[in-house]
Amino acid sequence: MGRYVARRLLQMIPVFFGTTLLIFLMVYSLPGDPVAGLFGDKGADPATLEAIRHKLGLDQPLWKQYWDYMTGIILHFDFGTQIRNDRPVTDVLGDAFPVTLQLAALAFVFEMVFGVTLGIVAGLKAGRLADNVILIFTLLIISIPVFVLGFLIKMVFAFQLGWMEPNVSNDQLLSEMIAPAVVLGGLSLAYVARLTRTSMAENLRADYMRTAIAKGLPKRRVIGVHLMRNSMIPVITFLGTDIGALMGGAVVTEGIFNIKGVGGLIYESITRREGSTLVGLVTILVVVYLVTSLLIDLLYAVLDPRIRYA
Amino acid sequence: MRGAKSAKWVVGAIVVALAATACGGGKSDSGKGGAGAIDPNGIFTIENGEPEKPLYTGDTMESYGSAVMKGLYSTLVDYKADGSLEMVNAESVSTTDSKTWTVKLKQGWTFHDGTPVTSKSYVDAWNWNANVNNAMGLASWFADIKGFDKVHPEAEGAKPTADKLEGLKIVDDSTFTIELSKAVPYFGHKLAYISFAPLAESFYKDTKAAGQAPVGNGPYKFKSWDHKKQIEVVRYDGYKGPNKAKNGGVVFKNYTGLEAAYEDLKSGNLDVITQVGPKDLPVYRQDLGDRAVDQPYSAIQTIAVAFYADQWSKPKPVDPRVIQGLSMAIDRATITKTVLNGTREPATGWVAKGVLGYQENAAGDVTKYDPAKAKELIKAGGGVPGNKISIQFNADGGHKEWVEAVCNSIQQATSIQCVGDSKPDFQADLTARKTKQVKSFYRSGWVLDYPVNANFISDLFRTGAGGNQGGFSNKELDAKIAAADSAATLDESVKAYQAIEKELVNYMPSIPMWYYKVNAGYSEKVSGVKFGQDGEPILTGVEVHK
Numbered sequence: 102m103g104r105y106v107a108r109r110l111l112q113m114i115p116v117f118f119g120t121t122l123l124i125f126l127m128v129y130s131l132p133g134d135p136v137a138g139l140f141g142d143k144g145a146d147p148a149t150l151e152a153i154r155h156k157l158g159l160d161q162p163l164w165k166q167y168w169d170y171m172t173g174i175i176l177h178f179d180f181g182t183q184i185r186n187d188r189p190v191t192d193v194l195g196d197a198f199p200v201t202l203q204l205a206a207l208a209f210v211f212e213m214v215f216g217v218t219l220g221i222v223a224g225l226k227a228g229r230l231a232d233n234v235i236l237i238f239t240l241l242i243i244s245i246p247v248f249v250l251g252f253l254i255k256m257v258f259a260f261q262l263g264w265m266e267p268n269v270s271n272d273q274l275l276s277e278m279i280a281p282a283v284v285l286g287g288l289s290l291a292y293v294a295r296l297t298r299t300s301m302a303e304n305l306r307a308d309y310m311r312t313a314i315a316k317g318l319p320k321r322r323v324i325g326v327h328l329m330r331n332s333m334i335p336v337i338t339f340l341g342t343d344i345g346a347l348m349g350g351a352v353v354t355e356g357i358f359n360i361k362g363v364g365g366l367i368y369e370s371i372t373r374r375e376g377s378t379l380v381g382l383v384t385i386l387v388v389v390y391l392v393t394s395l396l397i398d399l400l401y402a403v404l405d406p407r408i409r410y411a
Numbered sequence: 412m413r414g415a416k417s418a419k420w421v422v423g424a425i426v427v428a429l430a431a432t433a434c435g436g437g438k439s440d441s442g443k444g445g446a447g448a449i450d451p452n453g454i455f456t457i458e459n460g461e462p463e464k465p466l467y468t469g470d471t472m473e474s475y476g477s478a479v480m481k482g483l484y485s486t487l488v489d490y491k492a493d494g495s496l497e498m499v500n501a502e503s504v505s506t507t508d509s510k511t512w513t514v515k516l517k518q519g520w521t522f523h524d525g526t527p528v529t530s531k532s533y534v535d536a537w538n539w540n541a542n543v544n545n546a547m548g549l550a551s552w553f554a555d556i557k558g559f560d561k562v563h564p565e566a567e568g569a570k571p572t573a574d575k576l577e578g579l580k581i582v583d584d585s586t587f588t589i590e591l592s593k594a595v596p597y598f599g600h601k602l603a604y605i606s607f608a609p610l611a612e613s614f615y616k617d618t619k620a621a622g623q624a625p626v627g628n629g630p631y632k633f634k635s636w637d638h639k640k641q642i643e644v645v646r647y648d649g650y651k652g653p654n655k656a657k658n659g660g661v662v663f664k665n666y667t668g669l670e671a672a673y674e675d676l677k678s679g680n681l682d683v684i685t686q687v688g689p690k691d692l693p694v695y696r697q698d699l700g701d702r703a704v705d706q707p708y709s710a711i712q713t714i715a716v717a718f719y720a721d722q723w724s725k726p727k728p729v730d731p732r733v734i735q736g737l738s739m740a741i742d743r744a745t746i747t748k749t750v751l752n753g754t755r756e757p758a759t760g761w762v763a764k765g766v767l768g769y770q771e772n773a774a775g776d777v778t779k780y781d782p783a784k785a786k787e788l789i790k791a792g793g794g795v796p797g798n799k800i801s802i803q804f805n806a807d808g809g810h811k812e813w814v815e816a817v818c819n820s821i822q823q824a825t826s827i828q829c830v831g832d833s834k835p836d837f838q839a840d841l842t843a844r845k846t847k848q849v850k851s852f853y854r855s856g857w858v859l860d861y862p863v864n865a866n867f868i869s870d871l872f873r874t875g876a877g878g879n880q881g882g883f884s885n886k887e888l889d890a891k892i893a894a895a896d897s898a899a900t901l902d903e904s905v906k907a908y909q910a911i912e913k914e915l916v917n918y919m920p921s922i923p924m925w926y927y928k929v930n931a932g933y934s935e936k937v938s939g940v941k942f943g944q945d946g947e948p949i950l951t952g953v954e955v956h957k
Contacts (some may be wrong), residue, residue, distance in 0.1 A: 133838025137845060139463070140472070140548055145877075147567040152546035178596055185463045187622065188638065196638055259678065267674040271640040271664065359671040369774045372807060 102402075106395070113391045117384070118171070123146055125167050126385045128376040135159075135184050135374030157184055170377065174384065181377035190381045193366065198385070200273055201362035204355075205347035207278050208286035213340060216290040220297020220336070225324070227302040235298070239291035251284045251357035268359035281358040285351055289343050300332040307331075330404050337404070341397035345390040349382075420885040452659035453955025455682040455937050458672040459663035461639045465622025468539030468608040469547030473550060477605060478685070479663055482644050483627035484608035484948050485652050487514060487533075488599060492944065494767030494862040496599055499652050500528065500609070500628065501587075504602065509594035509899060516585040520651050522611040523632040530587035532628075533610035534579045538562070539615070540606055545569050548608035551877065557590045579909075594897045596904035600767070600861040618782065629658045630951050640665050656951040657939065673932075682934045682955075685948055689809065692752040692930060699932040707756060707947035709763040710858040710927040711867070714802060714817070716920065717849035718846060719882040722796050724819030732792030734919035737800070738777050739785035740824035741817050747925055750816045755925035761867055761915055763857075763926050765944040768905040773912045778923055782824035789825060801832040805840035805854035810854055817924075844880045853881070855921065862944055867895065872920045883920040 135155050137273045158169060173179040180190035223235040242250075258280065259267040269277045281330075304310060305328065313327045350363035362381060370379040401408045462476030471480045476827025487501035498504070502515040520528040539545060541553035543563040550563050564570070578590035591598060601607070611626040624633055630652060631644035645660035664681060666672040669688030675681040677698065687695045696703045716723060716734060721730040743757035756764075760773030776784070789795060802818065804810040806815060811831065818829035834840040843849055857878060860866050869892050870876050874884040888911070895907035931948075933940040937956045 131839075133836065133840075133842045134836075134845075135838065137841050138838035145548055146551060146563075146565045148543045148563060148565050148569055149548065149550060152543055156546060180602045186461075187465050187619070194640070227775065255674070259674070266669045266680060267678055268666075268680070270680065271637065356667045357671070357673075359667045361667065365667055374838055385854050 106399075109395050109398070116391065117387060120387045121171065121380055121384050122167060124380050125170070125376065126163075128371075128374065128379055129163060129166075131371075131374060134373060138374065139185060157182070159184075170380065173332060174381075178367055180381035180384075183375055183378055186315050190378050193378060194381055194385065197361065197363045197366045200360060201348055201351065201355075201364070203273070203275070204278055204282055204285060204351065204360060204362060205344065207275075207282035208289075208347055209340070209344060211282055212286035212290040212293055212343070216293025217336065219290075219294040221301060221329075223294065223298040224301025224305070224332070227298070227305070232298070235294060239294050242287050242291040245289065247284060247353045248357060250287055251281075251354060254280050254284060255357070260360060273360070278360075281354050281360060284357070285347060285354045289339075289347075293336060296336050297332065300335050301328060304328055304332050334401060337397055337400055341393045341400075342390070344393050345386060348389055349386045361403070379407070440933055448957045449657075450546060450659075450957045451657065451953045453662040453936075453957070454662060455953055455955050456664050456680075457683040457950075458666055458669075458676075458681060458685055459642070462642075464548075466625045467540075467547060467618075467622050468536065468610065469549050469606050470623075471605055472548055475663075478947050478950075479642050479644065480605050480608075480625075480627075481629070481947060482630045482661060482881075483633055484605060484626055485627075485629040485650075485654075486605065486608050487516075487602045489603050489654070489764060490600060490764075490862050490944070492765065494600075494765065494769075494944075496603075497653070497772055499654070500547070501602075504599050506599075507752050509596045509901075510896075512591070512598060513591040514589065515583075515707075517651060518585060520625050520628060521649055522609075522628050523647055523649075524611055524613060524626050526611055527584075527615075528609055528628050529584045530581045532583075532611065533607075534581055534587055535615070536610035537579060537607065538575050539610065541576055542570070545618075545905065547606075549604075552601065552604060552606045552759075555591045555593075555595050555601075557592045557898055592615050594899075596896070596898050596901045597767075597861065597863040597865050599901070600863050603861060630654055631661065634660070648764050654951045658951075658953050658955045661953075663949050667749070676932060676934055677847040679934060679936075682937045682957050683931070683948060683953070684933070685929070685931050685942075685946075687930045687932065689752075690828075692754060695930070695932060698885060702933050702935070704929055704931040704933070704942065705753075706929045706941065706942055707764050707926055708790075708858075709862060709944040710856065711734050711758055711761070711763045712755070712774050712854065712856045712924040712927065713758075713761070713921040714924060715855040715881045716852055716883070716922075717844075717847070717881050718884070719847050720850055722851050729796075730791035730792035731917060731919040732771040732788045733795055734792075734922065735777050735916070736785045736788030736790075736792065736825065737795070737821060737827075738774075738919070738922040739779065739781045739788065740821045740827075741922070741924070742780040742820045743778065743825075743925060744780065746813060746816045746820065750813050751925075754928055754930050756928060758923035758925045761871075761912055761921070762864045763859060763867060766859055766862045766864055766867065767821075767901075768912075769907050770909055770912065773909075774923055775913075777916050777919075780820075780824075786825050789827070795827050799828040799830075801830050801851045803832040803834060803840065803843060803849050803851075805837040806833045807836040814854065847882065849881070852922075853879070856927075858927075859945060864905060864912065865895065868892065868908055868915070869912055872915070872918075881921070883918075885918055885920075888914075890917060 129180045134234060135152050157164060173181060182189050219235050223232040224345060226232045255267050258264045265280055303336040310328060352368050355362045367382055436462045459478055460475040463473050464470050464476060466480060467475060468484060471477050483501045488504060489497050489499045491497050500520060502517045504514050506512045522528060535820060537553055540547045541550050541559060541562045553559050553790060556576045556578040561573040562571050562576055580588045609628055613626055614621040623636060630647060632644040632647040634645050636642045642663040646656040669686055670690055672681060672684050673688060673691045676684050736787050739860045747755045747757055759771060762769050802814050804814050814831040818831060821827060821829045834843060844853060871878040872883055873892050874889050891911050895904050895911060898904035898907055929942045929946050936956050937953050939952045941952055943949050
């Protein structure tokens with residue numbers, strides 16, 4: 102077990118450098134000069150452009166820029182400064198991540214609780230009315246684009262019923278985050294429900310289930326322990342990778358509900374050619390993915406003792 | 412059909428219910444008299460975005476930052492709606508030859524930290540902004556002043572040989588003189604620009620901190636900047652200028668999109684929006700009634716010609732009649748009304764409205780839609796090489812729709828093939844312009860820097876001017892511009908430029924498209940919301956109701 106974890110941790114190093122280098126190269130191969138972009142239609146003289154480039158180190162060769170950047174991150178936890186506003190990227194990330202973390206956590210809880218519950222209900226009643234209703238419901242959610250769902254929720258709950266404010270205010274209250282979290286978690290909820298249902302329905306017919314029932318175990322124990330533990334493995338896998346997606350992929354949802362989180366920041370960094378911000382963001386997201394996938398793998402052993410790590 | 416009906420009914424019922432409760436609530440707690448009373452200390456919120464850069468007077472050129480800076484700083488002068496000057500921090504700005512200018516400051520002005528505003532505050536600030544080492548984006552504004560080339564050499568990597576502008580001389584605490592390298596009759600108008608604002612002593616001690624919390628001399632005092640969320644400014648009670656704030660302060664709120672801001676305006680969480688998004692444009696006038704703003708401001712959209720492109724330069728330079736013809740093939744009236752939802756007004760010249768020297772119909776017939784004449788002119792000019800044109804634009808700026816409409820219009824009127832040449836974003840668009848990669852035409856725009864017609868002619872069409880990215884160059888015109896620039900008085904210069912604008916039609920350096928308008932709105936809580944010639948809200952005039 103210990104060796105397994107150590108090996109996994111070592112594996113993270115090339116992945117970490119590989120992804121950051123890739124993003125670095127991609128940003129710098131985008132057409133368009135980020136410094137010239139600062140001046141718009143009116144342009145600026147070469148001397149000024151040069152002075153800004155020099156200050157930011159953009160006049161260095163690419164490999165040197167990457168080297169400086171990575172040593173900054175690793176040795177000093179310094180992600181560089183933004184091209185436009187001179188703000189340290191760590192500050193920018195520090196503003197955006199807590200908000201997104203809150204949103205992603207709410208969405209995650211929502212999709213987990215409701216998704217698994219719906220899945221269990223559907224799985225146990227496979228083929229019956231409840232199952233069909235849930236299947237249709239999840240199909241509906243999967244097929245509605247995020248911005249339509251967001252718009253509908255605003256339309257009904259903010260403008261017609263007046264139960265909520267249409268947008269998240271600058272205080273980012275937890276209560277304001279519920280609607281965007283529902284929208285963000287909605288799609289995954291459908292997948293979680295469907296995964297749980299299929300997995301449960303399959304395992305219901307497994308030999309060990311028949312044995313457990315034949316032994317005369319109480320129904321709660323049969324379902325709660327024997328069935329659930331085995332059926333949760335694919336669901337947990339999905340939920341684990343979904344944490345990363347929730348953290349980074351909320352561009353549309355954040356835009357609709359006026360949330361200043363990571364999604365919007367990624368979008369902005371790309372359009373403004375903020376290379377250092379983008380690489381910093383991706384670096385953190387990569388770490389999130391790596392850590393969650395490690396945790397998920399370790400959880401397997403807990404769920405199914407037959408899975409052992411050397 | 413049945414579904415739609417019943418949905419409507421439900422909506423109706425809810426609206427009625429809400430209206431009823433709202434009425435009941437209103438009567439009991441605010442009463443009838445309350446609605447009109449004005450609270451001089453009331454604070455209002457306005458839609459804005461995160462300023463792109465730190466708040467430096469020498470580097471704030473985009474609208475989010477300059478909206479804030481306008482409140483924090485007062486310059487020597489400002490201009491009125493007709494383009495004439497108004498003294499703000501200056502007692503007088505005078506010149507006899509347009510070359511040496513004498514500025515006298517008003518007495519008793521202080522910065523927000525209590526230190527006095529003196530001649531030195533101005534001279535030091537200008538020297539700092541102009542210095543190439545500080546890499547301020549607006550440094551070129553000081554180019555008229557004698558000795559600028561020493562402080563700010565233009566070549567890449569060159570080092571400055573002086574750190575002070577030779578032309579600036581302090582006479583006493585409240586007087587200083589500006590010597591220009593040549594006469595500029597409209598230099599007084601340039602002084603209204605934010606880069607000419609004074610800076611407090613504290614600025615030089617820690618410039619980095621000053622960019623995050625500027626100390627100004629304007630009607631508002633900086634309070635806080637919560638990055639990407641909001642900036643707060645409060646009224647400065649020691650302000651001596653003519654434009655004292657009629658409210659207690661302003662909160663500049665950051666929005667992820669125009670739609671979100673509009674929703675917040677409708678639900679009462681926001682007081683002023685400076686722009687209505689495309690989604691709400693068709694309905695905002697009905698939604699807001701007389702609180703909807705629909706006002707022209709001094710900016711123009713053009714389609715500029717890439718004169719260096721093979722299409723226009725080989726084997727011989729393009730005949731201006733071809734471009735005249737293409738201009739006449741564009742149905743501006745219909746496009747502004749339909750595609751642009753009435754947010755623009757067809758242009759009839761190269762100088763925008765609200766600018767000193769604006770003249771109606773300066774371009775004559777060239778901006779009128781006339782397919783027959785268009786075909787005739789193009790034919791007379793030798794036709795469009797390859798019978799095909801393209802218009803380059805940036806896809807992230809909402810230009811696609813009108814470029815397509817313009818292309819359609821040209822194609823239908825003249826059967827010349829026209830396509831949009833889309834660049835993914837503004838940076839890519841600019842790079843193509845800088846590296847002379849534009850194949851045919853590109854879309855271009857210009858918002859006033861100072862309200863004199865020279866700004867729309869000299870800065871765009873002079874050989875080598877900053878805004879002249881299409882490589883237009885004409886010796887005759889350059890000579891006329893130089894002559895207009897050296898006119899003895901502002902009036903003469905404006906008149907000379909008016910004559911030049913009338914002549915532009917013979918060269919067609921660009922195709923004028925339309926003037927911009929401010930499409931904005933405000934809540935019931937505020938009144939007196941007006942926008943300046945630069946399209947930005949006039950914060951000090953806003954009154955907040957109790």
